[in-house]
Amino acid sequence: MYTEIILAGFGGQGVLLIGKLLAYAGMRAGREVTWMPAYGPEMRGGTCNCTVVLSDAPIGSPITKSPHGLIALNLPSLDKFEDTVRPDGVIVVNTSLINRLPRRTDVHVVSVAANEVAIECGSAKAANMVALGAYLGASGVAEPEQIKTIIAETFGSKPALVTVNQAALSRGYAAGQAQVGAAARG
Amino acid sequence: MAKKLMKGCEAIGEAAIQAGCRLFFGYPITPQNEIPEYLSARMPAVGGTFVQAESEVAASNMLYGAAGAGCRCFTSSSGPGISLMQEAISYMAGAELPVVIVNIMRGGPGLGGILPSQSDYLQAVKGGGHGDYRLLVLAPSTVQEAADLVQEAFDLADQYRNPVMVLGDGLIGQMMEPVEFTKSIRPEDLPAKPWATTGAKGRKPNVINSLYLEGAKLEAHNWALAKKYEAMTRDVCRYEAWHLEREVDVLFIAYGTVARICKSAIALLAEHGVTAGLFRPITLFPYPGEVLAQAAERAKHLLVTELSTGQMIEDARYHLGKHRPVHFYGRVGGMIMAPEELVTKALTLVGRQV
Numbered sequence: 001m002y003t004e005i006i007l008a009g010f011g012g013q014g015v016l017l018i019g020k021l022l023a024y025a026g027m028r029a030g031r032e033v034t035w036m037p038a039y040g041p042e043m044r045g046g047t048c049n050c051t052v053v054l055s056d057a058p059i060g061s062p063i064t065k066s067p068h069g070l071i072a073l074n075l076p077s078l079d080k081f082e083d084t085v086r087p088d089g090v091i092v093v094n095t096s097l098i099n100r101l102p103r104r105t106d107v108h109v110v111s112v113a114a115n116e117v118a119i120e121c122g123s124a125k126a127a128n129m130v131a132l133g134a135y136l137g138a139s140g141v142a143e144p145e146q147i148k149t150i151i152a153e154t155f156g157s158k159p160a161l162v163t164v165n166q167a168a169l170s171r172g173y174a175a176g177q178a179q180v181g182a183a184a185r186g
Numbered sequence: 187m188a189k190k191l192m193k194g195c196e197a198i199g200e201a202a203i204q205a206g207c208r209l210f211f212g213y214p215i216t217p218q219n220e221i222p223e224y225l226s227a228r229m230p231a232v233g234g235t236f237v238q239a240e241s242e243v244a245a246s247n248m249l250y251g252a253a254g255a256g257c258r259c260f261t262s263s264s265g266p267g268i269s270l271m272q273e274a275i276s277y278m279a280g281a282e283l284p285v286v287i288v289n290i291m292r293g294g295p296g297l298g299g300i301l302p303s304q305s306d307y308l309q310a311v312k313g314g315g316h317g318d319y320r321l322l323v324l325a326p327s328t329v330q331e332a333a334d335l336v337q338e339a340f341d342l343a344d345q346y347r348n349p350v351m352v353l354g355d356g357l358i359g360q361m362m363e364p365v366e367f368t369k370s371i372r373p374e375d376l377p378a379k380p381w382a383t384t385g386a387k388g389r390k391p392n393v394i395n396s397l398y399l400e401g402a403k404l405e406a407h408n409w410a411l412a413k414k415y416e417a418m419t420r421d422v423c424r425y426e427a428w429h430l431e432r433e434v435d436v437l438f439i440a441y442g443t444v445a446r447i448c449k450s451a452i453a454l455l456a457e458h459g460v461t462a463g464l465f466r467p468i469t470l471f472p473y474p475g476e477v478l479a480q481a482a483e484r485a486k487h488l489l490v491t492e493l494s495t496g497q498m499i500e501d502a503r504y505h506l507g508k509h510r511p512v513h514f515y516g517r518v519g520g521m522i523m524a525p526e527e528l529v530t531k532a533l534t535l536v537g538r539q540v
Contacts, residue, residue: 020191020362023191023362024191027189027191027364032364033191033362033363033364034361034362034363035191035361035362035363036357036360036361036362037360039216039217039300039301039356039360040300040301040520041300058449059363059446060446060447060448060449060450060451060453060525061446061447061449061450061524061525062357062361062363062443062446063357063522063524064524065524065526066526
């Protein structure tokens, strides 16, 4: 098993956090993992991304020019990374903020209105969890229950946040499974 | 302690704690700010002291004082800050003080940029400060190795009474990987330092100094230092040989995180039917040149790759001789080579159409 994922969005949307959750889940599953943020001259409200690599063998490069997966939380992220995704890869599109679908026809696409779904779950801030759930549902690279456990540990001091974020993850997961699921998993 | 997911910078900070270090002096600079950030909370929690100095010049001279008093201490910075510390580093080498200096390299020269680079190799390995001295320089390639080498750096500094530099790049500082700390020592269990200025009541005073006005005395001091560097060369040379148990078409020579990118390229080259291996110096001074020369004998093409315009290649060429070409691929300015770029370069070397 070897998967590279780029997670991208506005600063503040929580892409670094869901990248960390994914890396934690990989580590708990006994895998080698790397998490690498783009730490250049980023600014508040600007774009932000990180790269997560999950592997059964020691990981070489922690960055990639051709990921297997892309989570795009805003339009600039989709514009920047859409063409880099490998054929047969997975792209999660947050249709709440992205008014177009990927042009690519050789990838699996999950489109999910992450912000609206997150609001239904109790907080607009959980849109990142919806998107992460959608990616997991489509790709199967980590178990949602594992991520939920880590969410509970991470937000343990604020039980209300645990419920909201876990619910958002589940809603996203269901969407990912329904739209892509078995197809992307082969 | 179980495996934790940590940034390289945080792991470096924790490694210092686990090595029994209780003093940190530093001044902020990207991309190593997570080291002081981590230690600003962690040092007080274990009864240590964290000092954000007024400048790198001050921080490095605080290091001189604390090391002279026999305390395990360290600092971290990045290129421009390390330049400001060079005077104190030379003095610490001259006064034979055991300190650890971490340089998380960014692009230069001057203010340069904040993105990853390997631009300070020559500064670290060939001097940087004035005078006839050497630092022992260690270059980690993973977060786990960064933690292990930082712990070991303190032991080596004490063993040789010499400043030790851990030379990482922005990638290793910012990346998160699983890390485990298996060794831990308390400050009170560290070996005694009878040479330190700990109060001279009842004994002859110890002197920490680098001033030798008489030529003959300075010459003796210089040769004593040289002997120490020879001993390091004999006893501390470290390297990793990757897929070199066979003859190879292409031998990559790289250190730090670039070596990881080579490993990805080596896997891709196998799909093209090209055999490749990696020689990764872990100690940059002393440079494992003799082993490199042996590895090169079983390789058709030699390719040094760095995040610089060509610095480590000078040491590689010195050991590989002038009779065969040593090729180079570099990226600079914070740009990082993709494995595919190295594949293309390697395929060109073996005469394949790309």
